[in-house]
Amino acid sequence: xxxxxxxxxxxxxxxxxxxxxxxxxxxxxxxxxxxxxxxxxxxxxxxxxxxxxxxxxxxxxxxxxxxxxxxxxxxxxxxxxxxxxxxxxxxxxxxxxxxxxxxxxxxxxxxxxxxxxxxxxxxxxxxxxxxxxxxxxxxxxxxxxxxxxxxxxxxxxxxxxxxxxxxxxxxxxxxxxxxxxxxxxxxxxxxxxxxxxxxxxxxxxxxxxxxxx
Numbered sequence: 001x002x003x004x005x006x007x008x009x010x011x012x013x014x015x016x017x018x019x020x021x022x023x024x025x026x027x028x029x030x031x032x033x034x035x036x037x038x039x040x041x042x043x044x045x046x047x048x049x050x051x052x053x054x055x056x057x058x059x060x061x062x063x064x065x066x067x068x069x070x071x072x073x074x075x076x077x078x079x080x081x082x083x084x085x086x087x088x089x090x091x092x093x094x095x096x097x098x099x100x101x102x103x104x105x106x107x108x109x110x111x112x113x114x115x116x117x118x119x120x121x122x123x124x125x126x127x128x129x130x131x132x133x134x135x136x137x138x139x140x141x142x143x144x145x146x147x148x149x150x151x152x153x154x155x156x157x158x159x160x161x162x163x164x165x166x167x168x169x170x171x172x173x174x175x176x177x178x179x180x181x182x183x184x185x186x187x188x189x190x191x192x193x194x195x196x197x198x199x200x201x202x203x204x205x206x207x208x209x210x211x212x213x
Contacts, residue, residue, distance in 0.1 A: 023052040024213040025060075031206035033177070035068065042068040044204065050088075052212075058088040060106065077114060078149065084108035086155070096163050104157040110179060112149035144183045148198050153179030161210060171208040177201070 026049040035042045048062030064082040086106025094100045157175030164170070179200040 027210035033204035055093045080112040147183035151179030151181035173206040
C-alpha cells in the first residue's frame with residue numbers, strides 16, 4: 001500500500017507542474033462507428049478537455065454519448081455514457097495554418113441504460129445465451145445485461161488537426177475501440193452460476209472541433 005501511494009505521489013509530482021503551466025484545451029467530437037456486435041452503425045457525440053503537457057503531448061479526459069438498438073429476436077433501445085481518459089501525441093509541433101497529424105490513446109468505461117422494456121429484456125438475453133437461460137428472473141436478467149453492456153476498454157486512433165489560430169482548430173480522426181466485460185448470474189433452476197465473457201470491437205470516424213485557452 002505504501003509503495004502504491006509513493007508511486008502515485010511521484011507521478012503527480014512530475015505531472016502537476018506541467019498541468020498547472022500547460023494550456024487548457026477543450027472541444028467536441030461527432031463520430032460514426034461501425035457498432036459493437038449486432039448493434040449496427042451508431043452515432044456518437046462527445047466532449048473532451050485537457051492540458052498540454054508539452055508542445056507535442058496533451059493529457060485528455062471526457063465522455064461520449066451513444067444511442068443504439070440491439071436486435072436479437074427482439075429490439076431494445078440502449079443509451080450509453082462513456083467517460084474516458086488518455087493522451088494525444090502530435091507527431092510534430094503545432095502551428096497556425098498547418099495540418100498536424102497525431103496519435104491518440106485512451107481507456108474508457110461504458111455505462112449503459114435502457115427504459116423499462118418488460119419481457120423484451122428476457123427475450124433478448126434468451127436469444128444471446130440460449131433457451132437454458134429462459135428461467136432467469138427479470139431482475140437477474142437485467143443485472144446480467146447491464147454488466148455485459150458496460151465494458152471497460154481502450155481506444156487507439158490516428159488523426160490530423162488544422163489550426164486556424166492558437167485558440168481554434170478542426171480535426172479528423174479514425175480509431176479502433178475494444179471493450180471487454182464479464183457477468184455472472186445465479187440461476188437456481190439449473191443449480192449453478194452462469195458466467196459469460198464478452199468482447200466488443202468497432203471502428204469509427206470522427207470530426208473534432210477544438211479550442212484552447
